[in-house]
Structure formats: structure tokens, C-alpha cells
Amino acid sequence: xxxxxxxxxxQRITVVFRRExxxxxxxxxxxxxxxxxxxxxxxxxxxxxxxxxxxxxDLRPFFQFHPWLYVFLVPAVSMRLWAEERRTGTIELxxxxxxxxxxxxxxxxxxxxxxxxxxxxxxxxMWITVSWLGNPDHGTIFVAYLAxxxxxxxxxxxGAFLSALTKNQVIAFVLCAVAxxxxxxxxxxxxxxxxxxxxxxxxxxxLASTSxxxxxxxxxxxxxxxxxxxxxxxxxxxxxxxxxxxxxxKKSD
Amino acid sequence: MASHTDRKAPRIEAVxxxxxxxxxxxxxxxxxxxxAGQVLGFLGPNGAGKSTTMRMIxxxxxxxGGRVKLEGIDIAEDPIAAKRTFGYxxxxxxxxxxxxxxxxxxxxxxxxGFRGADAKARVERAIGRVNLQGVRKQAFETLSKGxxxxxxxAQALLHDPxxxxxxxxxxxxxxxxxxxxxELIKELGGDRAIVLSTHILEEVEAVCTRAVVINKxxxxxxxxxxxxxxxxxxxxxxxxxxxxxxxxxxxDVVGDSDANTASRTKGARR
Numbered sequence: 001x002x003x004x005x006x007x008x009x010x011q012r013i014t015v016v017f018r019r020e021x022x023x024x025x026x027x028x029x030x031x032x033x034x035x036x037x038x039x040x041x042x043x044x045x046x047x048x049x050x051x052x053x054x055x056x057x058d059l060r061p062f063f064q065f066h067p068w069l070y071v072f073l074v075p076a077v078s079m080r081l082w083a084e085e086r087r088t089g090t091i092e093l094x095x096x097x098x099x100x101x102x103x104x105x106x107x108x109x110x111x112x113x114x115x116x117x118x119x120x121x122x123x124x125x126m127w128i129t130v131s132w133l134g135n136p137d138h139g140t141i142f143v144a145y146l147a148x149x150x151x152x153x154x155x156x157x158x159g160a161f162l163s164a165l166t167k168n169q170v171i172a173f174v175l176c177a178v179a180x181x182x183x184x185x186x187x188x189x190x191x192x193x194x195x196x197x198x199x200x201x202x203x204x205x206x207l208a209s210t211s212x213x214x215x216x217x218x219x220x221x222x223x224x225x226x227x228x229x230x231x232x233x234x235x236x237x238x239x240x241x242x243x244x245x246x247x248x249x250k251k252s253d
Numbered sequence: 254m255a256s257h258t259d260r261k262a263p264r265i266e267a268v269x270x271x272x273x274x275x276x277x278x279x280x281x282x283x284x285x286x287x288x289a290g291q292v293l294g295f296l297g298p299n300g301a302g303k304s305t306t307m308r309m310i311x312x313x314x315x316x317x318g319g320r321v322k323l324e325g326i327d328i329a330e331d332p333i334a335a336k337r338t339f340g341y342x343x344x345x346x347x348x349x350x351x352x353x354x355x356x357x358x359x360x361x362x363x364x365x366g367f368r369g370a371d372a373k374a375r376v377e378r379a380i381g382r383v384n385l386q387g388v389r390k391q392a393f394e395t396l397s398k399g400x401x402x403x404x405x406x407a408q409a410l411l412h413d414p415x416x417x418x419x420x421x422x423x424x425x426x427x428x429x430x431x432x433x434x435x436e437l438i439k440e441l442g443g444d445r446a447i448v449l450s451t452h453i454l455e456e457v458e459a460v461c462t463r464a465v466v467i468n469k470x471x472x473x474x475x476x477x478x479x480x481x482x483x484x485x486x487x488x489x490x491x492x493x494x495x496x497x498x499x500x501x502x503x504x505d506v507v508g509d510s511d512a513n514t515a516s517r518t519k520g521a522r523r
Contacts, residue, residue: 005366006337015363019349026351089347093408096311096343097364098336251313 012099016107017114024077024115033076037119040069045126057134062126063144063220067184067213070155075176077115078159079169081108082247086167091251105243109160109236116152120145140222147219150232151212155180157239164246180212183235187211263288264324264338264416264446265310271318272305272470279305281470282319287463289415292442294461294478295450298502302470303450304344307420310448311341323416337365339416346405350394354385354404357393358411365412379407382437398425406434410441417441419449423456435460454494457481468502 007015024030041062045051049061085091094104130136159176166172185191187208196204208214212235215228263286272280280302287293297303308314310321312328312335321328321335328335348357358379362372380389383403388396393404402425409417422438423431431453438447438460451457457464457478464481466474474481474497484500485493 006334007366011366012364015360018363019360023349023351088350089343089345090349092308092313092343093341093347094364096313096336096341097361098333098366099364100333248315 007098009100009103012103013107013110016094016099016104017111020081020108020111021114024111029076029080030115033073033115034119034122037069037073038122040073041065041123041126044069057130057136059126059130059136059141059144060220062123063148064217066148067151067216070152071180071184072177074116074152074155074180075159075173077112078156078176079163079172081112081160082164082243083166083169083172086251087169091247095247095251101244101247105160105240105247109157109240109243112156112160113149113153116156117149120149120152137222143222143224144220146224147216147228150219150229151216154183154212154232154235154239157236157243158183161239161243161246164243165250184211184213187213187215187217262325263322265448266322266325267306267310267319268321269319270306270309270316270321272302272309272314273317279470280309280316283467283470283472285310285465285472287416287446287448289444289446290442291463292438292447292449292461293463293465294457295448295465295467296452296454296457296498297450297467301467301502303467304420306467307341307418307448307450311339311418312336313343337412338414339418340409340412340414341417342402342405342409342419342422344420346402348393348401348404348408351392353390353392354380354396354400354407355389357404358407361408361411367412375411375413379411382410383407384433399427399430402426403430403434406437415445417445417447417449419447421450421452423451423453431456454498458494466498466501473501 024033044065045059045062049065051061054061082091085094095101127141130141131138155176158179159172162175162179163169163172165175188211192204192208195207209231212232215231218225219228265285265287267283267285270280270283270285271278283302283306285293285306295303295307305314309316310323310328312321312332315329323335324338326335326338349360352360355376358376359372362375365375367375380386383406385400385403385407388400391400393401396404402422406419406422409419419438423434426434435456438449441447442460442462449461461478464474464476464478465472466481474484478494481497482493483497485496486500489496
């Protein structure tokens with residue numbers, strides 16, 4: 001019998017991350033997701049967003065639809081994270097390997113983030129197009145990309161948590177889509193206008209500040225406000241912590 | 254770790270293990286000490302608490318009461334260190350369906366902290382030990398039940414642990430594969446502590462040095478397979494292990510006619 005090497009937390013997370021990230025590409029999920037994401041992003045930008053008609057060299061029509069794309073595309077990525085492990089029984093295997101629950105939660109979450117970031121990076125022809133046609137503010141575009149990645153990350157953290165609550169991927173998908181929609185809705189102009197009529201101003205702003213949409217749109221304009229970044233970071237951390245508890249609570253069901 | 258060198262110290266030490274699921278009292282105070290060199294057959298009817306006990310020993314489930322030490326490490330205090338000490342084959346031998354056998358074992362090697370050539374050598378050795386050479390490039394979900402079980406065994410053996418915990422390792426194997434796995438377990442048993450659960454009582458006679466029978470969450474017998482056989486009613490001449498098992502777990506008084514029924518059902522099962 002040999003001595004068994006001990007891994008640091010970072011090494012353990014890396015092992016989990018690599019397996020999880022590869023698993024996206026071992027099924028048709030990656031191809032289907034990437035094709036649909038890129039197709040819809042293009043469709044929204046050019047046909048609905050009026051990219052050419054606006055005659056402005058920026059990517060606003062591209063970025064403004066990301067939240068709505070993510071509402072149903074992010075749950076497709078996150079739904080399998082834990083539900084699948086529980087359905088196949090592999091959860092018992094990974095939880096008896098020398099990993100901590102936090103290693104598994106973080107590794108899986110980062111793999112899902114890396115996957116959506118790959119999808120996002122593949123939209124680079126948009127950036128090239130707008131640079132070729134005009135003179136966009138590259139700083140604004142970069143910050144908007146960052147905002148989009150953060151928004152996807154926040155939704156993924158929500159989705160990973162909800163996936164840990166069920167064995168059924170369809171339930172995980174629906175719960176996540178609804179949760180992400182609610183997170184956006186609180187900042188939707190129609191909702192804010194509706195309550196503005198009777199609620200005090202502080203309450204309206206309070207509600208708006210809980211919404212991912214408000215923070216996303218403020219970053220989309222190209223300004224890195226610490227409050228916006230902090231908001232996304234807090235949503236991610238809060239749901240990852242909940243995820244750890246959810247696994248301890250539901251793993252044996 | 255002092256317990257590594259001390260051959261007398263128990264590799265597995267479970268004290269007063271309890272598990273409740275809501276109002277169901279699944280495991281009621283199980284004490285178990287397994288030293289190196291012992292192959293313990295863990296027996297009991299379905300639902301007696303075998304898998305639950307194994308899940309508590311491996312840290313998958315937290316006990317409602319009691320504690321578990323593996324090679325002297327308390328699993329509640331340092332779960333990651335404790336989980337390095339054993340190899341575990343969970344019930345049903347789960348693995349990722351889309352991974353090939355080789356990819357899956359490479360993942361296990363990485364999880365166990367092996368890298369590069371060392372990891373490769375360990376995967377090769379594990380594949381060789383349970384004869385998986387023919388299916389190494391095949392996705393797990395396409396494998397037969399026997400190969401799935403063997404992949405699970407390879408995974409548990411990969412880091413050459415001092416403790417092996419195997420939940421029904423021969424379930425779903427054909428007689429030849431069962432024979433091979435039993436030979437492997439006997440070979441491994443020399444300097445390891447092995448706990449295996451099974452429904453096949455002749456397996457206990459063939460490979461185990463100790464038999465523990467649990468019923469309704471508590472231990473009803475703990476001794477050698479020969480002692481277990483001697484618990485069968487005196488008038489039973491055939492399949493005495495089965496008769497002893499029935500006597501311990503159902504409380505039936507097993508006469509000759511009953512033993513014949515038992516042997517008939519056993520024949521039908523095989």
C-alpha cells in the first residue's frame with residue numbers, strides 16, 4: 001500500500017472543473033447550445049434590435065437581449081449539474097472521493113461559467129463587424145461583455161442551486177427559468193412604472209436594485225460601478241453557499 | 254499516523270452508529286471494528302440497513318449518532334483525509350455514462366491525486382486487475398452489467414487502499430466473473446480490511462473470514478462463517494448457511510421441510 005497524495009483545495013477544484021467542463025463536449029449539449037445561442041444572438045441583434053437601422057457603431061442591440069436569452073439558455077446548462085449526478089447515482093461516488101462539498105460546488109459552477117463564457121467569446125464576429133463598419137468605443141464593449149458574463153454566472157449559480165434540489169432535470173430547468181425571470185422582472189420598466197404610481201421613491205429604487213436587469217444595464221453602458229460588480233458577486237456567493245447546504249440536505253433522497 | 258504501522262489497530266472503527274430518516278429508525282446502534290487482513294461479509298435482508306451503514310462509514314451519510322474512524326481518522330472531523338484511506342464501490346456501481354472506462358479511471362486517478370505517468374500506470378494496473386482491456390475505449394453506458402461492476406471495482410482499487418468497502422460487488426456478474434472477483438478479493442484480503450455486502454451466502458463461505466448479519470438495523474450475528482453455519486437448526490443438513498440466515502433474520506424455526514423450500518428457491522434464483 002502506498003501513501004496517497006493529498007491535494008490542495010485548488011487542485012481538487014481543478015480536477016472537478018476539468019471533468020465537468022469536458023462533460024459538456026461529450027454530449028450534443030455543447031453543440032446544440034452554442035448553435036442556438038449564436039443564432040438567436042444574431043437574430044435579435046440584426047432583426048429585432050435594428051443594428052443597421054440605428055446607424056450607430058456600438059453593440060447595444062446585441063447586448064440588450066442577452067438577459068432574455070439567458071433566461072432560457074442558462075437553465076439548459078445548469079439543470080444537469082446536480083440533478084444528473086443524483087439520477088445516475090454518481091453523487092455517492094464523488095462525495096466519497098477525497099473532495100469537500102465546497103470543492104464540488106465551486107468546480108462545477110466554474111465549469112458551467114467557463115462554458116457560457118466560451119459561447120460568449122464565440123460572438124466575437126459582432127465586435128469585428130462593428131469595428132469594421134464604424135468606430136465603436138472598445139472599452140464600452142469590453143465592459144458590456146464582462147457584464148454579460150457576470151449575468152450568466154449569477155444565473156448559473158441560481159440554476160446550480162435549484163438543480164441540487166431535484167433529481168428531475170425538467171423541474172430543475174423550469175425552476176431556474178422562473179427564478180431568473182423573477183430576478184430580471186424586478187427591474188423591468190413596466191414593473192417599475194406600475195409601482196412608481198403609488199410606492200415611495202425609496203421602495204421603487206430598492207426593488208430596482210435587487211434586479212439583475214438594473215445592474216446589467218448600468219454596466220452595459222460601459223461603466224464599471226463597484227455596486228454592480230458587487231451585486232453579481234453577492235448573488236453568486238449566496239447561491240453557491242445555498243448549494244452546499246442543499247446538497248447535504250438532499251443528497252440521499 | 255501511528256495506526257498505519259500498528260497492525261492490531263482497527264482500520265475501520267464504527268461506534269454506536271445510528272441513522273434515522275424522519276421517523277424511520279434505519280440503523281440502531283451498530284458497533285464494528287475491522288482490522289487489516291479481515292474480509293468481512295456484511296449480510297442481511299433487503300432494507301436491513303446494510304447500504305445505510307456502508308454509506309455512513311464512507312461519509313456519504315452523516316450518522317444521527319455514533320462515530321466512524323478510518324485508519325484512526327475521524328470522518329466527521331477530517332472527511333477529506335478519511336476519504337483518502339478507502340476505496341468504495343457504491344450500490345449499483347455508478348459511473349458517468351458518457352465517459353469511456355479509460356477516461357473515467359483517469360478522472361478517479363486525478364481525484365486521488367495521481368498525475369502524469371504515475372496516474373497512467375495506476376489506470377493500466379486497475380484495468381489489468383479486473384480485465385477491462387477489451388472495453389477500455391467504450392462509453393460506460395454501453396457496457397454490460399458485469400463490465401459496469403468491474404469498472405466500479407477498478408475505480409475502488411485504483412489507489413491501492415488499505416480499506417475496501419464493496420456494496421454487492423458480484424451482483425449482476427456471471428458465474429465465471431463471480432469466481433474471478435472472489436479470487437481477486439481473496440488475493441487483496443491479505444493486508445487490507447475489506448467489508449463486502451452480499452446476498453449470496455456461499456460467497457461468504459468462499460471469501461470471508463468474518464460474517465456479520467444485521468436485521469432491522471441491528472447486529473444479530475458476528476462471528477466466523479463456520480460459526481454462522483453452526484447456528485442452523487441441527488436437523489438441517491443442506492444449505493445450512495441459508496437456514497442459519499433465515500433463523501437469524503426471520504425468527505422462524507427452520508425444520509427440514511423448510512430448508513428444502515429454501516434450497517428450492519435458491520435453486521430457482523441461480
